[in-house]
Amino acid sequence: MERNNILVLAEHDNLELKAATGKTVSAARQLPGEITLLIVGSPAATVLQAASRLPGVRQIWLDDSSCYQDFLAENVATLVAELGKDFAYILAPASTHGKNILPRVAALLGVAQISEVIKIISPNTYQRPTYAGNVLETVQSVDPIQVLTVRTTAFSAFPLSATEVAIEKIAKPFDLKLSQRVSQETPRRERPELTSARIVVSGGRGLQSKEKFKLIEEIADQLGAAIGASRAAVDAGFISNEYQVGQTGKVVAPELYLAVGISGAIQHVAGMKDSKIIVAINCDPNAPIFEIADYRFVGDLFQILPALQQELAIRLDKA
Amino acid sequence: MKCLVAVKRVIDFNVKVRVKSDGTGVETVNVKMSMNPFDEIAIEEAVRQKEAGFISEVIAISIGTLESTEILRAALARGADRAILVEDDATRESINIAKILSCIAKREEPTFIILGKQAIDNDCNQTGQMLAGLLGWSQGTFASKIVIQPKEKTVLVTREVDGGLETLSLKMPVVLTTDLRLNEPRYMTLPNIMKAKQKPIQKITLQELGVDCKQHLKVLQVESPEIRRVGKEINSVSELVDKLKNEAHVL
Numbered sequence: 160m161e162r163n164n165i166l167v168l169a170e171h172d173n174l175e176l177k178a179a180t181g182k183t184v185s186a187a188r189q190l191p192g193e194i195t196l197l198i199v200g201s202p203a204a205t206v207l208q209a210a211s212r213l214p215g216v217r218q219i220w221l222d223d224s225s226c227y228q229d230f231l232a233e234n235v236a237t238l239v240a241e242l243g244k245d246f247a248y249i250l251a252p253a254s255t256h257g258k259n260i261l262p263r264v265a266a267l268l269g270v271a272q273i274s275e276v277i278k279i280i281s282p283n284t285y286q287r288p289t290y291a292g293n294v295l296e297t298v299q300s301v302d303p304i305q306v307l308t309v310r311t312t313a314f315s316a317f318p319l320s321a322t323e324v325a326i327e328k329i330a331k332p333f334d335l336k337l338s339q340r341v342s343q344e345t346p347r348r349e350r351p352e353l354t355s356a357r358i359v360v361s362g363g364r365g366l367q368s369k370e371k372f373k374l375i376e377e378i379a380d381q382l383g384a385a386i387g388a389s390r391a392a393v394d395a396g397f398i399s400n401e402y403q404v405g406q407t408g409k410v411v412a413p414e415l416y417l418a419v420g421i422s423g424a425i426q427h428v429a430g431m432k433d434s435k436i437i438v439a440i441n442c443d444p445n446a447p448i449f450e451i452a453d454y455r456f457v458g459d460l461f462q463i464l465p466a467l468q469q470e471l472a473i474r475l476d477k478a
Numbered sequence: 479m480k481c482l483v484a485v486k487r488v489i490d491f492n493v494k495v496r497v498k499s500d501g502t503g504v505e506t507v508n509v510k511m512s513m514n515p516f517d518e519i520a521i522e523e524a525v526r527q528k529e530a531g532f533i534s535e536v537i538a539i540s541i542g543t544l545e546s547t548e549i550l551r552a553a554l555a556r557g558a559d560r561a562i563l564v565e566d567d568a569t570r571e572s573i574n575i576a577k578i579l580s581c582i583a584k585r586e587e588p589t590f591i592i593l594g595k596q597a598i599d600n601d602c603n604q605t606g607q608m609l610a611g612l613l614g615w616s617q618g619t620f621a622s623k624i625v626i627q628p629k630e631k632t633v634l635v636t637r638e639v640d641g642g643l644e645t646l647s648l649k650m651p652v653v654l655t656t657d658l659r660l661n662e663p664r665y666m667t668l669p670n671i672m673k674a675k676q677k678p679i680q681k682i683t684l685q686e687l688g689v690d691c692k693q694h695l696k697v698l699q700v701e702s703p704e705i706r707r708v709g710k711e712i713n714s715v716s717e718l719v720d721k722l723k724n725e726a727h728v729l
Contacts, residue, residue, distance in 0.1 A: 266611035
């Protein structure tokens with residue numbers, strides 16, 4: 160079989176298909192070939208339905224063998240490499256899931272992996288950020304199979320199509336028995352998901368304590384926004400790790416990013432500088448966050464936030 | 479049970495990186511270089527596990543020019559027992575680094591290999607996963623807690639993932655990659671820096687290892703991203719809400 164098609168690894172948590180999947184498919188549509196979406200795990204019907212309506216997907220494979228239940232890298236990577244060897248491209252979102260699996264897949268196939276692709280320049284040439292986004296690198300791959308993780312903030316999803324693609328069940332259980340999941344802490348949230356939210360309200364060390372960080376949550380709820388945090392705020396225990404935005408945390412690019420009490424260390428800026436509008440609230444006029452902010456508000460956040468709450472209550476009501 | 483720790487020499491995280499005017503790379507002349515911060519965490523973890531009696535020997539390894547010796551000395555000063563430098567003056571892709579490390583692993587037969595989850599220069603986040611794949615070992619990436627269970631021959635690893643945390647039980651031997659909150663690396667003390675000078679650094683060439691480092695990627699262009707325009711000063715919350723509604727149209 161000639162290799163000329165694209166395999167995309169879907170991301171879901173068994174309950175919902177992650178928006179990152181649609182965006183990765185969007186990236187895949189810029190490459191030549193037909194797209195096969197691979198779903199593993201034990202996805203609910205809602206996941207399958209959403210997947211079947213992703214525009215541009217030609218076929219869907221579902222392997223719900225029990226060894227893929229917990230998305231263990233050793234097993235899933237073996238499956239993806241086995242299926243992927245007949246494809247020209249293998250793509251996944253550059254999430255912790257995709258980053259865990261795809262390098263292992265590339266190693267099994269003896270090829271390189273290209274991380275966090277932000278632009279597809281030609282069928283073998285890609286742009287990606289390095290040095291915390293301070294440098295952009297254009298690389299050309301000579302590999303017969305090109306394995307890419309996609310920075311999903313750089314691609315927009317297409318609206319779901321009306322027609323559904325049939326789902327084909329496969330069963331290739333590669334159970335390496337090297338690892339098992341013992342437990343997980345995945346707090347359920349009522350707020351939008353950080354990486355796909357339209358508005359993100361983010362807090363830093365300036366919030367001073369876990370209790371005072373609630374101010375961020377209140378503003379976020381008023382705006383229907385997701386919550387983010389700087390590494391300093393997470394390290395200080397104001398909020399848990401899954402909210403960290405930055406070079407080593409999540410990368411976000413919402414329409415509005417409100418940075419409160421965040422100094423703007425390089426690592427943090429790397430995760431949010433592609434936001435459309437950035438508002439910075441900080442008492443230090445020399446904070447580096449102001450260099451990238453569209454609106455710079457110098458002042459005491461403990462005075463500004465309550466006033467902003469009041470203002471929003473009035474103004475958003477009127478709208 | 480031996481532990482191999484891979485360390486990389488990178489531009490110090492405090493340096494503002496500048497792209498060379500010809501677009502072939504970044505400026506490294508007269509630029510401060512340091513150990514990749516995630517690798518410092520990896521060394522610290524190995525040394526702590528040794529101090530707790532779970533590891534017998536910590537071996538630091540780096541791949542690079544003779545200048546990487548300074549990074550290995552730092553690893554030794556932080557408590558590694560000995561070091562290996564694989565002499566190589568090329569910039570290698572993660573897949574080739576993983577191949578070289580897998581060769582060393584076959585020679586040294588460690589039970590644990592710990593790496594930083596990513597290097598802050600290329601931000602690839604690949605080498606540990608690739609190494610585990612090449613060796614056919616279990617992998618625990620983005621670790622924020624590591625508990626070695628010698629009797630069960632397993633390692634409990636708590637991982638920082640997008641949804642929160644998950645804990646895996648991994649069969650030994652294992653490849654682990656470190657996240658930021660795994661530990662806080664200790665400072666190097668003068669006596670330890672002096673002691674490190676007596677510790678051995680073995681040098682090996684790629685030829686001796688017999689690794690074929692085929693090039694997979696070609697860097698065509700290196701550039702700086704667009705700079706955002708300078709923002710507007712805001713003096714009141716009503717002005718802020720106004721601008722967001724009527725100028726930026728995001729509320």
